[in-house]
Amino acid sequence: MSDIRFRLLSLVLLSVLCFADLVGAAAVFCWWLAFGAKTTFARLSWRTVLPVLVVFCLFPSAVLFFTGGDVFYGAKIFVLALLAFWFSASLLPGELMSLFVRVFGQGMGFDLGMTAELSVQALSGVREDLFHMRSALRIKGQRFSPGAVPFLGAGLLVLSLRRSAFSASVLARRGYVSGGTYVPVFSPGAGDVVMLVFAVLLYGVLFF
Amino acid sequence: MIEIEDLRHGVLDIPSLGIAPGLTAVSGRNGAGKTTLLKICSGLLLPDSGSVKIDGVEPRMQNAGYVSEFPDRHLLFGIVYDEIASTLRFARLPADEIDRRVRQTAEEAGIVHLLDRECRTLSGGEKMLVGITAAIIDDPVLLVLDEPDSHLDPVTAEEFLAFVSSRKIPYVLWSSHSRTLLSNAEAEVRL
Amino acid sequence: MRLVLDAVRCTRGDFSLCADAEFSSGVHLVTGRIGAGKSMLGSVLAGLIRPDSGQVVLEDCGSRILLMQFPEYQVTGASLSAEAASWGVMGTEPVFSLLGAKTGSQDPFSLSRGELKRLMLACVFAKDPDVLVLDEPYASLDEEAKGILTELIEARRGMTVVFSHESEFAPQTAVTWRMERGGLVRE
Numbered sequence: 155m156s157d158i159r160f161r162l163l164s165l166v167l168l169s170v171l172c173f174a175d176l177v178g179a180a181a182v183f184c185w186w187l188a189f190g191a192k193t194t195f196a197r198l199s200w201r202t203v204l205p206v207l208v209v210f211c212l213f214p215s216a217v218l219f220f221t222g223g224d225v226f227y228g229a230k231i232f233v234l235a236l237l238a239f240w241f242s243a244s245l246l247p248g249e250l251m252s253l254f255v256r257v258f259g260q261g262m263g264f265d266l267g268m269t270a271e272l273s274v275q276a277l278s279g280v281r282e283d284l285f286h287m288r289s290a291l292r293i294k295g296q297r298f299s300p301g302a303v304p305f306l307g308a309g310l311l312v313l314s315l316r317r318s319a320f321s322a323s324v325l326a327r328r329g330y331v332s333g334g335t336y337v338p339v340f341s342p343g344a345g346d347v348v349m350l351v352f353a354v355l356l357y358g359v360l361f362f
Numbered sequence: 363m364i365e366i367e368d369l370r371h372g373v374l375d376i377p378s379l380g381i382a383p384g385l386t387a388v389s390g391r392n393g394a395g396k397t398t399l400l401k402i403c404s405g406l407l408l409p410d411s412g413s414v415k416i417d418g419v420e421p422r423m424q425n426a427g428y429v430s431e432f433p434d435r436h437l438l439f440g441i442v443y444d445e446i447a448s449t450l451r452f453a454r455l456p457a458d459e460i461d462r463r464v465r466q467t468a469e470e471a472g473i474v475h476l477l478d479r480e481c482r483t484l485s486g487g488e489k490m491l492v493g494i495t496a497a498i499i500d501d502p503v504l505l506v507l508d509e510p511d512s513h514l515d516p517v518t519a520e521e522f523l524a525f526v527s528s529r530k531i532p533y534v535l536w537s538s539h540s541r542t543l544l545s546n547a548e549a550e551v552r553l
Numbered sequence: 554m555r556l557v558l559d560a561v562r563c564t565r566g567d568f569s570l571c572a573d574a575e576f577s578s579g580v581h582l583v584t585g586r587i588g589a590g591k592s593m594l595g596s597v598l599a600g601l602i603r604p605d606s607g608q609v610v611l612e613d614c615g616s617r618i619l620l621m622q623f624p625e626y627q628v629t630g631a632s633l634s635a636e637a638a639s640w641g642v643m644g645t646e647p648v649f650s651l652l653g654a655k656t657g658s659q660d661p662f663s664l665s666r667g668e669l670k671r672l673m674l675a676c677v678f679a680k681d682p683d684v685l686v687l688d689e690p691y692a693s694l695d696e697e698a699k700g701i702l703t704e705l706i707e708a709r710r711g712m713t714v715v716f717s718h719e720s721e722f723a724p725q726t727a728v729t730w731r732m733e734r735g736g737l738v739r740e
Contacts, residue, residue, distance in 0.1 A: 247439070247480055271439065271440060293618060293627065294639055306629070309629065324436075325438070325448075329452045335455060335456065336451060336457075391695040392698060393664070393665050432623070487586075513587070513689065518587050539693070539694065539696060541696075
């Protein structure tokens, strides 16, 4: 049981706190350890998380260190990236649709929600394609070498474009023009409230 | 009648063809253009030249359902219920009517227990059934099935055929390489 | 040549595969209803999935190749000829003309499903590994190609394991196995 509205509100509050203050970022990191880490790693492998953290956090920190800027900028981005991973890992199918329809209604909300849902689907499609390609290379006795990356990337792009074209024609076939009937469903649980309350309480660190 | 006149698209070249109501099988060797013909008849693809009319109406303007040959990837939405309900939602029917029709059709297809499941966790046969339920939810005039049996075992394929026949859909176009399934058809178009 | 599954067990979600079996050289046909675990067993035999417990013992099985159920999953070449090359074959072997598999600069994804299947089959038969695992090789093939495929399977040396529900064209001389809810039984 989880409600995207509580999680989204927590995400916004925590992101602001994280950026406002270095101690805040440390507090948000503790929040992530307590509430977010389990969900994050239940859906994502450290092999996905780690390279992103390195590119987005270590790299800017190094640049700022040598240019005399705020070296802790990287630490803040690090915590923000962890939050982003947690939020995306916590998404359940249909939740974005419910959220957008609740906020923007059955016209624009439906369109935005469906676009978001289809995008999430497309991402998992790309992950599957990549998995199949790696299996195919293993079967063919080839290594997953850097030289193969450009071709595999192009292959993934072609597959994604084909799938998008197919999805578009099926949507049209099913009569999609704009908007539609959708009843948002939310199922809040006690965990959501606890998470949000702690996110609010963390703002206390700003007064110390 | 489905009337095809001077149809040209890729390898396809059909001067004139009439398909009567009922279950019509489309057969032919690999690369003969079966999928292309089925996509044109269901309105997914516009032909380079020529015309197709279903009871006098162009495929895109006619109520038609399409199930692709690729059971692993033909479902668009994450949850089975959303997949089946999509046509009715796009038509902006009232929410309670959508719910009633989704549950009733799923019941008849024997997949009511799958409604809340994530599509990616389904087996190949279950995906096929969900795909077809989504295609028939709005009682189409034409149902197009592209090699639905090629990834199903014979028992599942029989059940599948029985379900399609029970729906009383005016036109069903079905491509297959299986002699047994082709023999169940009322007519055959050989490309 | 022997491939032994010694108390092999694999669990993915709610599904569990349990197999205790010995495959010798020759043709093996594994049947079973959809969802019985055929594709998973195929991946175990080809060494793509490591069992959670038990072991896969190989004796004199040098090269192993799996042809996946959906041919588009296995494409890594940008053209038909590049695809043949990615398997380490020329594309001029007799099996290509036998199966009517095209080669050249065309994009593999512009082929129909059946044509792509013919190409992939031609590649793996030209490669001629010791152990060849074919997952639903008859799916999407027309009758002519199904007949040729059966002849190719029966003419092969080494071990060929065919996972299929094909009843009209399947090899007649094969050792047959049946899968049911994750279990494997020799018939």
